[in-house]
Amino acid sequence: MTDLYPVDPAFASQARISGEDYQRDYQTSVRDPEAFWKQAAQRLDWYKAPTRIKNVSYDLDDFRIRWFEDGELNASVNCLDRQLEKRGDKTALLFEPDSPDAASYPVTYRELYERTCRLANALRALGVQKGDRVTIYMPMIPDAAVAMLACARIGAIHSVVFGGFAPNSIADRVADCGSKLIITADEGLRGGRKIPLKANVDAALKLPGTNSVETVLVVRHTGGAVDMQMPRDRWFDAVVEGQPAECEPERMNAEDPLFILYTSGSTGKPKGVLHTTGGYLLYAAYTHEAVFDLREDDVYWCTADVGWVTGHSYIVYGPLANGATALMFEGVPNYPDMSRFWQVIDKHQVTLFYTAPTAIRALMREGEEPVKKTSRKSLRLLGSVGEPINPEAWRWYYEVVGDSRCPIVDTWWQTETGGIMITPLAGAIALKPGSATLPFYGVQPALVDANGEVLEGATEGNLVLLDSWPGQMRSVYGDHQRFIDTYFRTYPGTYFTGDGCRRDEDGYYWITGRVDDVINVSGHRIGTAEVESALVAHPKVAEAAVVGFPHDIKGQGIYAYVTLKAGEAPGDDLVKELVAWVRKEIGPIATPDHLQWAPGLPKTRSGKIMRRILRKIAENAPDQLGDTSTLADPGVVDSLVSERKVK
Numbered sequence: 001m002t003d004l005y006p007v008d009p010a011f012a013s014q015a016r017i018s019g020e021d022y023q024r025d026y027q028t029s030v031r032d033p034e035a036f037w038k039q040a041a042q043r044l045d046w047y048k049a050p051t052r053i054k055n056v057s058y059d060l061d062d063f064r065i066r067w068f069e070d071g072e073l074n075a076s077v078n079c080l081d082r083q084l085e086k087r088g089d090k091t092a093l094l095f096e097p098d099s100p101d102a103a104s105y106p107v108t109y110r111e112l113y114e115r116t117c118r119l120a121n122a123l124r125a126l127g128v129q130k131g132d133r134v135t136i137y138m139p140m141i142p143d144a145a146v147a148m149l150a151c152a153r154i155g156a157i158h159s160v161v162f163g164g165f166a167p168n169s170i171a172d173r174v175a176d177c178g179s180k181l182i183i184t185a186d187e188g189l190r191g192g193r194k195i196p197l198k199a200n201v202d203a204a205l206k207l208p209g210t211n212s213v214e215t216v217l218v219v220r221h222t223g224g225a226v227d228m229q230m231p232r233d234r235w236f237d238a239v240v241e242g243q244p245a246e247c248e249p250e251r252m253n254a255e256d257p258l259f260i261l262y263t264s265g266s267t268g269k270p271k272g273v274l275h276t277t278g279g280y281l282l283y284a285a286y287t288h289e290a291v292f293d294l295r296e297d298d299v300y301w302c303t304a305d306v307g308w309v310t311g312h313s314y315i316v317y318g319p320l321a322n323g324a325t326a327l328m329f330e331g332v333p334n335y336p337d338m339s340r341f342w343q344v345i346d347k348h349q350v351t352l353f354y355t356a357p358t359a360i361r362a363l364m365r366e367g368e369e370p371v372k373k374t375s376r377k378s379l380r381l382l383g384s385v386g387e388p389i390n391p392e393a394w395r396w397y398y399e400v401v402g403d404s405r406c407p408i409v410d411t412w413w414q415t416e417t418g419g420i421m422i423t424p425l426a427g428a429i430a431l432k433p434g435s436a437t438l439p440f441y442g443v444q445p446a447l448v449d450a451n452g453e454v455l456e457g458a459t460e461g462n463l464v465l466l467d468s469w470p471g472q473m474r475s476v477y478g479d480h481q482r483f484i485d486t487y488f489r490t491y492p493g494t495y496f497t498g499d500g501c502r503r504d505e506d507g508y509y510w511i512t513g514r515v516d517d518v519i520n521v522s523g524h525r526i527g528t529a530e531v532e533s534a535l536v537a538h539p540k541v542a543e544a545a546v547v548g549f550p551h552d553i554k555g556q557g558i559y560a561y562v563t564l565k566a567g568e569a570p571g572d573d574l575v576k577e578l579v580a581w582v583r584k585e586i587g588p589i590a591t592p593d594h595l596q597w598a599p600g601l602p603k604t605r606s607g608k609i610m611r612r613i614l615r616k617i618a619e620n621a622p623d624q625l626g627d628t629s630t631l632a633d634p635g636v637v638d639s640l641v642s643e644r645k646v647k
């Protein structure tokens with residue numbers, strides 16, 4: 001029997017949404033989405049309020065997803081201008097630097113507005129126009145948000161690339177969307193180490209396909225030395241200086257693109273997930289307010305990086321559209337010591353805290369002492385995102401971090417969904433450790449079997465969504481067909497999430513993880529195909545196959561099987577060399593945890609690699625290999641099992 005944590009009556013008595021509200025409004029939202037979302041759209045400021053609310057067909061021959069299609073608005077106006085009257089002096093972003101010895105500081109809504117306007121004017125002066133793409137490769141500093149909002153203000157489409165990605169990954173993303181301009185910083189700081197952001201951009205721009213970039217704006221952050229290549233490279237301070245602190249916003253149609261964010265899929269290179277202005281912003285703002293039970297005086301902290309969708313929706317767009325105070329942290333949980341998160345919570349009196357299971361598991365391993373020496377009295381709600389949270393980590397988060405006082409919202413969603421989809425609402429829904437519980441308004445999950453048959457009742461299957469919601473991605477940038485093929489062809493008439501899921505007797509959803517070739521490492525998505533193509537790009541590698549395996553801290557780790565070219569000798573030095581190679585090609589998040597030499601890979605007679613078998617070997621479950629009779633050479637499996645790396 002699973003534990004049930006009933007809704008806390010004290011929390012519920014103050015909460016925005018009660019159990020009754022949820023039941024009633026959820027029913028309305030799926031019975032009459034037009035009425036529900038027309039009403040919800042009023043939470044944004046529109047130049048022209050939408051009259052056409054939803055225009056969606058998942059029919060492959062007549063495919064369209066449009067929300068609020070005749071509405072007009074500007075996202076930066078919703079996040080900034082409209083806050084000025086009531087909240088001009090309120091802290092919009094509260095910056096906490098990497099080192100606790102450096103100064104933290106607030107950025108008010110008025111300052112954020114002015115900084116955004118100055119940059120927006122500067123971008124226009126540099127020739128950036130509506131529809132142009134701008135790549136943002138930044139540390140976690142307020143200027144990252146300024147950069148995003150300035151793009152939104154002039155209708156440029158931003159593509160934020162996580163600061164941990166290597167030059168190759170930057171170049172791929174710049175080339176794919178043809179960015180005209182890059183905004184970066186001299187260096188970033190993480191755990192006392194410097195990250196050479198500008199140098200990485202320089203290296204990326206030497207790679208093929210990046211000629212579209214005309215200008216690189218460089219924020220002076222650490223003051224470290226960088227090469228400035230004139231006239232391409234410009235200091236950020238110099239170009240914004242003298243620009244007016246007001247900037248006429250671009251009037252955007254609700255369906256005009258707001259941003260591209262690259263994410264890994266089963267095959268090929270990462271795809272540019274495209275989100276549009278009206279539906280995305282509305283969905284991010286609504287979910288942020290509802291799921292975190294936001295109040296005017298909350299200090300809200302999401303530990304994600306703006307390079308991921310969580311940072312887009314729940315550090316920048318959602319919180320700012322709601323006039324909230326969001327903490328922005330440049331550092332890491334274990335620097336200078338294992339207490340840092342909790343010290344920051346005390347220092348800034350954080351009330352709402354949103355982090356990833358991988359961080360919780362890593363901190364849990366250090367015991368209670370680093371937590372217990374802090375107060376954390378300010379906290380009133382905790383959140384989890386990015387991967388399934390195991391019940392043990394959930395309980396530790398609840399009991400030790402939250403002192404059994406704070407409800408936990410385990411929020412399931414994806415880059416593609418734009419915002420939270422399945423989640424408890426703390427005043428409305430009883431919690432079960434490890435379950436994301438019930439769908440948010442307008443979200444219609446279903447479980448299907450391999451043939452696409454919808455399964456009823458308590459069961460397990462592939463998670464699909466039966467209808468659209470405003471925050472849904474609209475396309476893969478530059479490849480609309482790939483969008484349709486990836487998400488709508490597997491189970492026709494539905495959006496396929498790529499996740500497996502169980503539903504229990506109370507109708508609660510339990511995400512079991514990806515069912516495709518995507519690995520979720522510490523809450524970050526890595527495509528097996530990306531790691532494989534990095535490995536085979538090494539001159540000594542003939543073939544590679546990469547799978548995920550269960551990892552105590554990271555959730556999943558990366559396990560690589562490598563076949564060397566004839567004449568190449570395997571050895572520990574070459575293992576190190578190949579691991580370093582992948583880090584250099586993609587970035588540290590793609591570092592293989594284990595690399596096993598494979599004289600041969602298990603393949604079908606038609607030459608297809610049987611990953612199912614490789615996964616079982618990596619999991620150390622050689623007794624569950626299943627049917628190997630279709631293999632071209634079954635002997636390959638025996639040798640891989642006997643040579644297996646992880647004990």
Ligand code: PRX
Nearest residue numbers: 385386387388410411412413414415511525
């Ligand atoms: O497998 C699910 C997992 O993360 C995937 C989405 O990754 P990404 O697009 O990078 O977005 C992460 C932040 C929203 C999903 O397909 N995932 C995300 N949240 C949860 C989760 N798995 C279980 N429980 C969650 N709360």
